[in-house]
Amino acid sequence: MSQQARQAVLGVAVIGTGRMGADHVRRINDVISGARVAAVVDIDADRAKGVAAGIEGCVPCTDPAAAMARPDVDAVLIATPGPAHEAALLTAFGHGLPVLCEKPLTPDPAAALRVLAAEQRLGRRLVQVGFMRRYDADYLRLKSLLAQGAYGRTLMLRHKHRNAATPPGFTDAMTVHDSLVHEIDVTRWLLEEEITAVRVLRPVATGRAPEGLSDPQLVLFETAAGQLADTELFLNCGFGYQVGCEAVCEDGTARIGDDHGVFVNAAGRWGGEITPGFVERFEDAYDRQVQRWVDAARRGEVRGPGVWDGYAAAAVCEAGVRAQATGERVAVELIERPALYR
Structure with missing residues (x-):
């Protein structure tokens, strides 16, 4: 990218205009600064046209390659389903375009390794993966406390991840790939260690769980440094969306996720509100993530x-799905970390 282009407004092609893609289009157009939506891409031409309507200079496309070849496109935001990510990433590499790719980087570690190898051939990083919790104010504060050693060494993490209900067709494997993947990344980020093994326990299922879905689940991670992290996954809790984390350290503990917004005393009752979903809970984090990427x-x-983090998460997900199926402790298999990602 030329020096002139670096100073100009960034023209972004948004690939995928579903729930997340359309929200990112709104975010770039209405919330953040320094960027504009130059193109939107969806296999549904009418959907692409509808999202592009009213955005000055935004071109609707059905082909990601055509959008990325446009001279006014300086960067790419990928918000398609995971199986389409690899092809879009490799196309972006061919144009030398920086990419913000929604998680997962790819659905499996083999595909992630192909992306990793392609980026290494370029000799520079182009991809940021959309693990938005790293941009949440509470998680950033917790990260700072742990990095400073405020309470001594971190020994354990205790995660909770609750959702009101799962969509139709949600499977056990999706609880790992779509939900637990966030705790996987947060654990690696907070502890600055790789996850080396996974175990999944299944308590008695809630009556709200669809047939064939184990819910809740308790997941245990081991790290290379011997720390443990557990996650309560309860994706059909019925009462709202709750995410939290407690770090158990040698000299104290630190917990996030207890904020319920405005606390009210009225009509003989007291209490607050529970966030309905992840978009509302992490709206500020999404804004901060995209602004920093731009x-x-x-x-x-x-x-x-980056790509290494996406690959590592995919490898842990693969081990997690095997642990679900077998009930056994499953080791995580990772290649040696390349120099580009150290």
């Missing part, structure tokens, strides 16, 4: 979680 791209840089 700022870095305009400087010709890539920051934040």
Whole structure:
């Protein structure tokens, strides 16, 4: 990217205009600064046209390659389903375009390794993966406390991940790939260690769980440094969306996720509100994530979680699905970390 282009408004092609893609289009157009939506892509031409309508200079497309070849496109935001990510990423590499790719990087570690190898051949990082919790104010504060050693060494993490209900067709494997993947990344980020093994326990299922879905589940991670992290996954709790984390350290504990917004005393009752979903809970984190990606791209840089983090998460997910199926402790298999990602 030329020096002139780095200083100009970043033209972004948004690939995929479903729930997340359309929300990112709104975010770039209405919330953040330094970028504009130059193109939107969806296999549904009418959907693409509808999302592009009213955005000055935004071109609707059905082909990601055609959008990325446009001269006014400086960067790419990928918000398609996971199986389409690899092809879009490799196309972006061919144009030398920086990418913000929604999680997962790819659905499996084999595909992630192909992306990793392609980025290494370029000799520079182009991809930021959309693990938005790294941009949440509470998680950032917790990360800072742990990095400073405020309470001594971190020994354990205790995660909770609750959702009101799962959509139709949700499977056990999806609880890992679509939900637990966030705790996987947060654990690696907070502890600065790789996850080396996974075990999944299944308590008695809630009556709200669809037939064939184990819910809740308790997942245990081991790290290379011997720390443990457990996650309560309860995806049909019925009462709302709750995410939290407690770090258990040598000299104290630190917990996030207890904020219920405005606390009310009225009509003989007291209490607050529970966030209905992840978009509302992490709206500020999404805004901060995209703004920082845009700022870095305009400087010709890539920051934040990258291809290695996407690959490592995919490898842990693969082990997690095997642990679900077998009930056994399953080791995570990772290649040696390449120099580009150290």
